[in-house]
Amino acid sequence: MPGIATTGAIALCTAFALSAVSMGSRAAHAQDALPPGDEVARRINARDAGAVATRKLVMEIVEKDGTTRTRSTRAYRRRFDADERSILFFDAPANVQGTSLLTWNYDDASREDAQWLYLPALRKSRRIALSDRGRAFLGTDLSFEDMKNETHVSLADYRWESVGEEEVDGHRCIVVDATPVDAETARALGYGRLRLRVDATIWMPRFIEYWEPGGAPLKTVRLRDVEQVDGIWSARRIEAENLQTGHRTVLRFEEIDHGSEVPEELFTEAAMRRGAP
Numbered sequence: 001m002p003g004i005a006t007t008g009a010i011a012l013c014t015a016f017a018l019s020a021v022s023m024g025s026r027a028a029h030a031q032d033a034l035p036p037g038d039e040v041a042r043r044i045n046a047r048d049a050g051a052v053a054t055r056k057l058v059m060e061i062v063e064k065d066g067t068t069r070t071r072s073t074r075a076y077r078r079r080f081d082a083d084e085r086s087i088l089f090f091d092a093p094a095n096v097q098g099t100s101l102l103t104w105n106y107d108d109a110s111r112e113d114a115q116w117l118y119l120p121a122l123r124k125s126r127r128i129a130l131s132d133r134g135r136a137f138l139g140t141d142l143s144f145e146d147m148k149n150e151t152h153v154s155l156a157d158y159r160w161e162s163v164g165e166e167e168v169d170g171h172r173c174i175v176v177d178a179t180p181v182d183a184e185t186a187r188a189l190g191y192g193r194l195r196l197r198v199d200a201t202i203w204m205p206r207f208i209e210y211w212e213p214g215g216a217p218l219k220t221v222r223l224r225d226v227e228q229v230d231g232i233w234s235a236r237r238i239e240a241e242n243l244q245t246g247h248r249t250v251l252r253f254e255e256i257d258h259g260s261e262v263p264e265e266l267f268t269e270a271a272m273r274r275g276a277p
Helices: 004-032 037-046 144-148 185-190 270-275
Strands: 054-064 068-080 082-091 100-105 115-118 124-126 160-166 173-182 194-198 206-210 217-229 232-242 246-255
Touching: 004 124, 037 160, 037 173, 037 194, 115 144, 115 270, 124 270, 160 194, 173 185, 173 206, 185 270
Parallel strands: none
Antiparallel strands: 054 068, 054 246, 068 082, 082 100, 100 115, 115 124, 160 173, 173 194, 194 206, 206 217, 217 232, 232 246
């Protein structure tokens, strides 16, 4: 009965086609259901990071052969209305003792954020130029821009696009691509693209991939041991790895305190020269 066989084959093909259309429709609907990328970025910036923060930060710089250098620092952060300022003081070892990094983050995207680096050997601070913000920060696998953006992402420097969902360490994350707005910005940042996996519950990135402006994979950053401290979601460990050199940097946050007073005058160039309180 060839007519019946042909009819059955057509019916089967039709069923497969309808199934594929249905699956494609569901996938498209799921994609449409994701918040837009710029909305995810805004939610990251709106996340409660605490009005103040005092922490001990231990930096471990790990060479490809496993050799490790350790630096001890003290970090302070404070909200100034909608803006945020932070300062990092190096305590040890001796070759970086007295070095400090001051950052002013502005909520207004039309204002340029600012950073200053104080080197005790020069006995003066210098402002980090916008063109230098993609440079590595004191031999680590994090740039000056990365250090500035611990609690924020830049809405002005990137175009943001939600591209899907993934699970990271058991947590549902929205996957967002961030692409610099132009070639000049990409050169200054040192990145051609970022892919963030943003925890959809607490709006904190848990895993970030970075590519060079030319398209080559550059590094990854993972936020580990995320837990609430004084009611504030905090990452106790950040791991950055350079995919091209095998070099790694591990940041360990200890003695996190979101309750103690942090004076306003701590976030000035004069305070950089005076050193940690």
